Amino acid sequence: xxxxxxxxxxxxxxxxxxxxxxxxxxxxxxxxxxxxxxxxxxxxxxxxxxxxxxxxxxxxxxxxxxxxxxxxxxxxxxxxxxxxxxxxxxxxxxxxxxxxxxxxxxxxxxxxxxxxxxxxxxxxxxxxxxxxxxxxxxxxxxxxxxxxxxxxxxxxxxxxxxxxxxxxxxxxxxxxxxxxxxxxxxxxxxxxxxxxxxxxxxxxxxxxxxxxxxxxxxxxxxxxxxxxxxxxxxxxxxxxxxxxx
Numbered sequence: 001x002x003x004x005x006x007x008x009x010x011x012x013x014x015x016x017x018x019x020x021x022x023x024x025x026x027x028x029x030x031x032x033x034x035x036x037x038x039x040x041x042x043x044x045x046x047x048x049x050x051x052x053x054x055x056x057x058x059x060x061x062x063x064x065x066x067x068x069x070x071x072x073x074x075x076x077x078x079x080x081x082x083x084x085x086x087x088x089x090x091x092x093x094x095x096x097x098x099x100x101x102x103x104x105x106x107x108x109x110x111x112x113x114x115x116x117x118x119x120x121x122x123x124x125x126x127x128x129x130x131x132x133x134x135x136x137x138x139x140x141x142x143x144x145x146x147x148x149x150x151x152x153x154x155x156x157x158x159x160x161x162x163x164x165x166x167x168x169x170x171x172x173x174x175x176x177x178x179x180x181x182x183x184x185x186x187x188x189x190x191x192x193x194x195x196x197x198x199x200x201x202x203x204x205x206x207x208x209x210x211x212x213x214x215x216x217x218x219x220x221x222x223x224x225x226x227x228x229x230x231x232x233x234x235x236x237x238x239x240x241x242x243x244x245x
Contacts, residue, residue: 016084058110178239
């Protein structure tokens with residue numbers, strides 16, 4: 001099994017790299033010196049500088065395996081960041097079966113497929129970061145039931161992988177964003193589902209503002225770095241204090 005090389009960040013795999021959080025993570029990791037393999041279901045294959053983009057369908061194990069293999073071909077795979085997600089309206093009493101299953105397949109099972117494929121290939125001492133949400137820890141947003149359940153499942157999955165891979169010093173953590181300044185940030189939609197004005201939304205956040213995708217990306221950058229060498233199995237909120245209130 002390859003090990004991380006001192007002074008060489010190595011290669012990172014980022015799923016959902018075309019989204020708001022994912023693209024910010026790619027930018028952060030490249031600035032830290034990583035070569036990055038990234039993409040999504042509709043990504044166009046390309047190579048630009050340190051970044052290789054490819055089609056990655058997290059609902060297809062063979063596609064996920066191929067992405068991990070492509071990353072390993074570039075050098076030691078030292079970081080895996082799972083940023084993909086979908087959100088569908090899933091009301092408590094009338095949620096459609098396809099919306100429920102699609103949400104769980106992409107968000108939860110898709111994260112599991114990436115972790116499973118990466119577990120045997122990531123270098124000793126590497127790091128995996130998954131992406132949860134404050135929706136996984138709160139009961140608000142009755143139209144986002146499947147999304148919240150998928151994110152809660154991701155946190156449990158992260159803890160299991162953290163324990164399983166600890167013997168190889170591979171750290172596995174999850175980031176828990178709150179309402180963000182990007183359109184995909186469904187937690188904002190959850191708050192607005194109650195008819196809340198923007199001022200009411202921000203009033204619920206102790207810091208008094210939505211968080212930026214860059215702040216999430218900076219947290220990911222820290223968690224995959226040697227500075228976080230003693231941190232594993234943690235769900236780290238980047239929510240402006242929302243979950244603490």
